[in-house]
Amino acid sequence: GDLHARNPMLAMLRNIAEVQTHPLLRPNDIPQWIMDRAVSAGIAIDPPAAYLLADSVGAELRILDSELKKLSLYREDGKIRKEDVAFLVSYVREQSIFKVVDSAIEGKSGDALRLSKQLINSGSSSAMIVRMIERQVRLLLLARDLRLRKVSTSSVGKRLSLSGFPLQKTLEMEKRIYHGRLEFIHEMILESDIRVRDGSISSDVALDLLLAQLRN
Template identity: 35%
Template structure:
């Protein structure tokens, strides 16, 4: 019972976590035998003491650790070669020596298979990865989710829902439940999606930033056009992008300083669950340097528009094309 759950799709990850918990027996009893650790802070001795303890009045003990592999994987993807290797071996030995009555779940934002701790545990871990769904995978997920909820949905409605909401499965699951109740016994139609969901500037801007992060030029351009088609001026799209990139930069900075997630959320002022989850997921896929360069380009574009050097719509179109193509953003120096 050694699991690794990794990836930015935290909806599917949380579903798998719940599934594992159910497989371990009575969830009420298990709650009293569950220990949560932050991987960046837990001491090896404390971890070993906990995983070695036998359960009391329950068939098993559950230990969940978030970010333990990340602790041995510094920013930039370079594996620590010095003192941390010995510490990684200590944690690896503790996991291997834990009694079979202890279930251990490691949770990571992403998996680097060259990570020294993963290398020491790969042969005993049951690994589940949860990448962000691509367009075809997203459509398939929507269809299966509607069926699971006891409904049916027209292909055109699937396309529209994927276009409107994007790959945020938390938001999609909520919209699907709302649509299913609205449609009743008939299939969900495009008209239903347009009536109950529709475009929202916030969802569209997340799609745009997602495409920029992943250097997907065509979806980025399509998202920008969708924003403008929905009546939002190019300048507003620019300000929304600036705000989101600023949140990502602040998130990454606070995270690098060792701040806890709850404190980061408070300091960023993100009270809406949807916005918080999206920001955290995007920050996990954006390097600090690339986010900073992108933010500088946004400021330069804003200045060019305000000083009359460039027309607003053309300037924003050019900026999105540059960012989403990744043209020089990884190597361009900040001055």
């Protein structure tokens, strides 16, 4: 968990050693960290590639360093480009579902529809996408409740079963999204689920209608 600056153990250690703090990078700082790391390692990388890598991996610095090295071997004679990251880094493919979820919650229906079609064409189910949106909405509602009750970040992470970048991203999104919108999305998902269960519409149609309804 988080250690407060006045933690007794830290106070004791300061008498015999130098205590350094290394806070988790904020999402906006990760691309610059990647570019700085690349320069120090003699690796050339385009900024768009750094941003895609940051968006895909998050603040997992060891993984970022490892992926940079793999990409540099692939692009041994040139600069790492955005398409290289998309081709080689498995996290990029895995992130597609989370981009659909984020776009849906933020009301970017066009992006959500486009990305969901790509996922379905690659073998994902529309029902799974809806379940992932529902899961994130529940996490955001719970995160808001815990924040209002002034629960510590480490305890929130345990309650949400999240840590690191996913936790940080969820907490930041919770502050951006109006509470009434989260309740609206949850209600729309429940209504959509009822219509699918009674056979009124298919899962594919239900997803398309849901994403259209969530447009800002």
